[in-house]
Every structure is written in C-alpha cells, then in structure tokens.
Amino acid sequence: MSLEGFEVAVVGAGPAGSAAALTLAKEGVQVLLVERGTFPGAKNVFGGRIYSYPLKKLLGESWKEAPIERFVRKEGITFMTDDSAFSIEYESRDPEGSFTAKRAKFDKWLAEKAEKAGASLITESRVDDLIIDGNRVKGIVAGQDKIPTNAVIACDGATTGLARKAGLVGMLEPYQISMGTKDVIELPSEVIEDRLGLDSEQGAAHVFVGSCSGGLRGGGFLYTNKDSIALGMVVGGEDVSSKQTQASSFMDRLRKHPKIKRLIKGGKTVEYDAHMIPEAGPKMLTRPYTNGMIVAGDAAGHLLNNGYTFRGVDIAIQSGIAAAQTVLEARKRQDYSENTLRGFQTKLRADPALKDMYTFNHVPAYLRKSRLYSIYPELVCAAAEAIYRVDGTGKKKIFKELRTQAKGRISIFSLVRDMIGGARTF
C-alpha cells in the first residue's frame, strides 16, 4: 500500500479510532487507520459492557450485527466484608440498552465497518512519532515510514503517547490512573443463567465494593458473556503503589469471597487481562487539539466512571465521531489549524452523551475518599446484620440500630458532609 495521498491519519483502531475513520470515510475522505496489534482489538481490554446508543447513530440498523455476547438486563451492586454481602439488584426495562462483548471481536468488527466505508487499515504498525513542522502537526512517523497528512486523529489509548509528543499533557499522576485486571472464566451458558437468575441470552452487570479492594480505592466487577464470566478488579494507581500490594493480588481477594466463589464454581479461567484506566476525565489534557491534530477516546480522557456506571466504549465512539466531524469542517474550510479544530471542544460540551463527562466532573475527587471503600461498605453490612439478625437478645428500631452501628466508626459530621457532597457530585 502506498502511504502517500492520505488526507487524515487515525492512530489506533479501537472504538474511537474506528468510529472516526468510519465517519470520515463515509464522506469520501482518504483516511488511513493505523493499528499496532496484529488485528484491531488484539491489544484492547475493558470490563465488559458497551452501551448501544452510539452504534445506532453510527451504523443505523446494522449495529445489531455487532458481536454481542448478552444484552444486560440485570444491574447490581454488592457491598461486602470478608464474610458478608449486601446486594441490590435492578432489572432494567431497556432490552437493548447495553450489551456485553469481547474486545478482540468487537473492535475487529467495528474496524471492518470503517474499512467497508472506504478507510484503509494497516495493522502491525506502531506510530512512533508525529511529523511536526514549527507548531503544526503534519503527519505521523511509523517505523521507516513518514506519512504526511492534513490532520491526525490520535486515538492511541490511555498512555497518551502522541498527546505527550504534541505537548498537550505531561506525565499523568498516579492518582489519575487505576489498574484494572480481569479473569475470563468459562462456564456453560445455562449455569451462568441459573446462578445469576437470567432468562436465556440475558446478561448481568454487577459491581462489588468493600473488602475485595482491601480498603484501597477501587472495586470489583462482573459481566456475563455467553459462555463465560468476566470478573475483574480495579484499584487506584496511587493506593496500589503506596500500600505496596501487588495489583494482581486483588483478583484472588475477590475470587475468595463466598458470594463470588459460588458464582464461578466449576469455571475454567481462560484468560487474564489488564488495562490502565485514566481517571482524570477530559481535563486530563490541557486541550484535546492542536494545529493539525485532535486527540480522542482514552487518550483524551474521554471516558466516564461516575461511581455506578462505567463508560469507555460508548464515550470513545462519540468522541471519535466528534473528532471526525471537526476534521470534516476543517476540510471544508481547508484550514486544519487550531482555529478550526477547537470546534472539537464545543462539540464535546454540546453532545448530549459527551457532556455527561462534565456533569460528573467532580466524581473523581469524591471517589478518592477512602471511607467509600472501607467504613461505608462495612457499615452497610453491619446495619443489615443488625436489622436481619434475630437471636433473642432484643431488637432496636431500625434508626436506633443504624446509629448504634455508626457510633465509633464515623462521626455524624463526616457522614452528613459525605452525604451532602455525594448529593452534589452524583
């Protein structure tokens, strides 16, 4: 393939990159999509769920051809101590609002859609650098190849290599990242459905907070695939480092909990995955554009953990589409300078899905409160134990019992402050 004559280079064929390439190719733009893995998705790891809405927007009815494992109908959260668990479960109304998937299949599929629309995909190609002329990005450098383009869309993931080269971000701080690890555990589909109380082909998503993270910022997650359970842990980068606990050890903590043990019993672990999660939000970069370049997806901090929903892929796709639309405007004006590309910022804030990132921009700071991972889950379980236990020693009314349990663990002042803070944050 000749590497001349491309108008736009998109770096990274993850959800943001493929969505950007697809959007551009549809408008007849000569777009090169560069992926370092042997195929798109080979390097990509997530928890397990994709919200459907951006696919409908991107692909119309054909979004249903996506390699969907199960549509998620059950949402749950469990507060846990080593020997107890308090769970809440919700059966959602939206039958196709989100689904579980495997990135090795999903990302490959989405990149194929971009190719069908006319994008040129090259794999096994690492982009090492940008062509920079003065204060302007003029293309990419991949191995021996210098590829000049009018614009670059950097969707190179959480390590933000190209944004750093363009001077849009320094090194992230450890508290701005989390480490996610995951086991994929094979089980027959009927067993998964029985254990999680699901109808055939329905899926579940569940979050775990408390003893599984050993008091560190973080928690566990579970997603059901067709024939496997994706079970994982996410822990704060600063906490893992300073508490000197191996990131991989949290998987075992989670797996040893009696509730989890029952869910995965008899299963066969078939894969271990890991991924660094940027937690700083869109303010991670000083700005997600410069002359000749836009940054989208994880690389720009375009993802959202608001404490109860974890959104990477949907936001990445929306971010990629917005980046491509900005480049299309630049193409129309024949001006790829930041004067035009700053329109990306406006789009991020105006897009109804992407503006969620700004609505919840105080969440990361709130989620660094260590009480959320130790005292609160313990308190929830202790209160439940007190409420449900009948052992003949005499019962108190619920409110009185809650006060007894809270006493000595947390001051009323802290509790009220966290509640008010929480109400403002979430």
Next chain:
Amino acid sequence: MSTEENVTLDKRLMLINFAKDPEPFIVVDTEKCNSCKTKPCLYICPAEVYTWQEKLNYNTEGCMETGACLIVCHKLGAAAITWKYPSGGKGVAFKSG
C-alpha cells in the same frame, strides 16, 4: 462441580499470547533503582514484570502493555524506566479482552 485450584499469576500469564519483540521496548536504568525507596513498579504491574532480588530485575516478555509502570516510576519512584510499546505486531495479544 469442583472449585478451580488456586489460579496463580504464572498460570494466568500462560493463558495469554506474547510475541517476543527482539528490540528492547522497556529499558530500566537499574542503578537508579538501588536508591529508590518506594519501588512502585513492583506493585502496579499486573504481570509482575518487575521483581526485586538484591537489584531490580525485569522480564518484558510478560508485559501486558498497560503503561502504568512508567507513570508510577516517574512520579513516585526513581524515574528509571524508559518505556514504549513493542514493535508493530509484537507483544501481548488478547483473545477476549
């Protein structure tokens, strides 16, 4: 159904495909590590690429390419790690992800 035996990290890493990159993509100035008090790389890496036996040892063949070691090393440690992704087509490949 029986419960799976203890799944160790070694067993986990055996489940993943790695294509060795002949070019070194992680280089550590291990002299610097000798005076590093925090040694955060030992803990953040999900594949335990970094181990300590009198000095820092590292084996990039199990690298899962998260990039977190670079951040903690430079922000909390001795700024000893130089890191880039493996060459195109090399390194880790996930079947599921």
